[in-house]
Every structure is written in structure tokens, then in C-alpha cells.
Amino acid sequence: MSTTRTVSIRTFRANMTKYLREAQEKNIHFVIMRHAVPIARIEGVSPTDSLESLIAEVAQARKEYREGKGYTVEEARKILKLRTTKK
Numbered sequence: 001m002s003t004t005r006t007v008s009i010r011t012f013r014a015n016m017t018k019y020l021r022e023a024q025e026k027n028i029h030f031v032i033m034r035h036a037v038p039i040a041r042i043e044g045v046s047p048t049d050s051l052e053s054l055i056a057e058v059a060q061a062r063k064e065y066r067e068g069k070g071y072t073v074e075e076a077r078k079i080l081k082l083r084t085t086k087k
Contacts, residue, residue, distance in 0.1 A: 002043070004029040009039065020044070038080065 005028060012019055012032050022028045024044030032040040045054065064070060071079070 002027045002029050004031060006031045006033050006038070008032075009034045012042075037077075 003026075007019065007030050009032050012030065019030055019042065022044075023030060023042050024046070027044060030042040031038045032042065
């Protein structure tokens with residue numbers, strides 16, 4: 001099971017090595033925030049993941065994007081806003 005934590009871009013930049021190590025070794029996912037807006041997600045790659053499987057994941061994501069199966073920035077903001085206001 002993984003844990004998700006948020007971190008500001010400034011803090012992430014200053015402690016990048018630490019966060020990348022935690023992502024890989026402790027299976028922690030980090031959501032990088034800029035002015036309280038999520039801009040990236042960092043998750044570790046386990047040593048057992050093969051390069052071929054990672055390439056396949058990227059290819060699948062690109063295919064889905066071309067097919068219009070992604071989210072626009074506005075759609076993502078609405079989803080995030082709904083998730084934070086329902087608590």
C-alpha cells in the first residue's frame with residue numbers, strides 16, 4: 001500500500017534526493033504543489049519494474065491521450081475541488 005503526501009515545489013526542489021529515495025524505498029507518492037495547485041506527481045519505480053514495462057505504460061498513456069481519454073486542466077481542477085470539498 002502506498003501513501004500520498006503533498007509538498008511545495010520549493011521544498012521538493014531543496015530536498016529532491018530525499019523525496020525520490022522515499023518514493024522508491026517507502027512507496028510514498030508525492031504531489032508537488034505550486035501556490036496550492038497540484039502540478040506533478042512523483043512515485044518511485046521499483047527495481048523489479050522493467051524498462052520495457054515502463055515504456056509500455058508511456059505508450060499506453062500517449063495512446064489514451066490521442067483518443068481523448070485524458071483530462072483537461074479545468075476538468076482536473078474540478079475533480080480535485082470536489083474531492084477536497086466533500087470531506
